[in-house]
Amino acid sequence: MKIAHRTAALLCSFAVAAGASLAGASAHAEEKKGLPEVAVIGTGGTISGVSTNRVSFQDYRSGQLAISKMVDELRPEVNGLAEVTTEQFGNKGSGGYSIADYRKLTASVDSALKKNDAVVVTTGTDTMEEFAYWLDLTVRSDKPVVLTGSMRPWTVIGTDAPANLYNAIKLAASRKTKCYGTVVMLNDEIQAAREVRKSNALRMDTFESGRSGVLGAVDQDNIRLNRAPARVQKCGKAGWRTPFDLDRIVGRVSAKESKPLPKVEIAYSYQDAGGEAVKAFADGGAKGVVTAGTGAGGISPAMSTARTDAVKKGVTFASTTRTGSGAVYDSTGTTGVIGAEDLSPQKARLLLLLSLAATNDEKLIREWFATLGTAQFTTR
Template identity: 95%
Template sequence: MKIAHRTAALLCSFAVAAGVSLAGASAHAEERKDLPEVAVIGTGGTISGVSTNRVSFQDYRSGQLAISKMVDELRPEVDGLADVTTEQFGNKGSSGYSIADYRKLTASVDAALKKNDAVVVTTGTDTMEEFAYWLDLTVRSDKPVVLTGSMRPWTVIGTDAPANLYNAIKLAASRKTKCFGTVVMLNDEIQAAREVRKTNALRMDTFESGRSGVLGTVDQDNIRLNRAPARVQKCGKAGWRTPFDLDRIVGRVSAKEETKEKTKEESKPLPKVEIAYSYQDAGGEAIKAFADGGAKGVVTAGTGAGGISPAMSTARTDAVKKGVTFASTTRTGSGAVYDSTGTTGVIGAEDLSPQKARLLLLLSLAATNDEKLIREWFATLGTAQFTTR
């Protein structure tokens, strides 16, 4: 469902009903034409939650409020920022969405960006970092995409939900993150999709970017940007876009419900990629099961700089022989696993988290079987750095 405030005729009819001149209504319509156009896409999560009572901070039902209702509760404040429309993509917890749903979300964001200056997506926070990185890798427009959510439901005292949504719309409307890719805005802080992680199950300051630090902050009327993702260096160039054009590599998927008439190409699934966690004396059964179950890729969350147990190493070697591609990450939460091109079938993911390395590997395997090219994508796109050239 969409709610638009772009019809001058509707403004005029309201004006007549209120006894305001048509000239005044027309002037108001002209003022609104100068505002940036921002689409807000709702997917559910805690931000749309309804609590049992006003102090049940963790006892609530998520995905209860429509995004249109939430935005309407912020009017007239957001009307001074942008011409805002809303779209209800879904209304459930972030963990309830599949990779097939992610494909449709990309299609929805792409469609909205063709008509608007920026897009805000509301999600649950549990897998928000994965929502963000997926969109960062698959949305082809360089217009701002801002994700937000909340750690407390909309209906409790002290909720962060309305402020986060307002600030996300404010940031999107400013268009200051053009060419940044997807960013996350919660708790007044702006974070890059690639680095941001949820670090606490309950606290409102849960999202952090490790040693990279936040991109900036939203302080009431001030939007401060102290750094930018490295990809901003390619702004305006063809190389800014990632190679993951979903329409090309896996076939077009409508943002609407898929029809029975879809072609085989249109229904082509993305490859299966799993994560195997290493620990003291870890067995190799998980890796073997993933390989036997049809996984094209596996990410290992290793100890230290990517170490895995002997049993896991043996299972990985066997899986590589079967054509499974591995990405090596660390479970420590910081540091890097550097690539060693001499290890066939195993790619170092540097400082990508296991869950984000999985998304990059999944999309890479959807696009190509060329291991050398996938290594190049991990070394450039996956670990983009500023250059002086």
């Protein structure tokens, strides 16, 4: 009889424990269900680099660690921020990617945003500003897209890599940058894709936004936003999206092959610069050329002559300044030459490339440079 009672008591305790376990699992599932879903897409770069030793801050191989491993190293802390999934898009330095790769990355980001609340993209810092601006112009969803990377590889003492990735996921999960377009998150600072630039080859605080200033900062549990890109004014409206829907403007050669995007190059001006580079670009099939001029966009006499000849061949030019600050305002009196205002040469190139893919109408391209390229808040 005692054995029977003990057995019954034991079975009862198992039932209670099982019930508690199921209740706990259910509560955990409900808790997880309430978290935002964030996809982290890895493309490589220093952030996934492996150093030769723990103090080799500049001697390392980039693009070595899988993004899944990097995110796993942030657990369990990151589990409280979001339901995080990973996708390995690629694993190499940012400078190793082509415009064709950029197109595929846009497709990956758009696809991930259909299933998730936000996306984080990790990449190398060398051309991160171009990655960011490309996605800013081409991603169709208004959900948060956050780019991050690091100036030191994952495996060295004092690396900024894990903190940058964690903060990027935190920012994405907060969904505070909805309708901001693409933003960059490094060194605790949040920066707009249009303005952000790499200002130093080695320092960890390399990214800045010139006189526009940062959007805000992540201070541990606090996400502070002090300003926003002008496009947030169109949040929820059709005008928020750019005209650069790659599936629509590019077209396909066949079922498996997309048409190539127009070739656009950059020519740098300096004292007594020759016109050979501009001529070579025009003869080589470039549809557009961005000039990085002195002061407010000035170019040498030889470059100017070469530009005039290239315009006659149908090449469209965007004029920028090499100074890193200031603007080249548009002069509609100069056929074939569009002022890119305060866009950097490398970002003006991306906008010109996408514009030429969408239209041959110079007037419309000028309008896009004045509105998309230099978006401003309006009172209308």
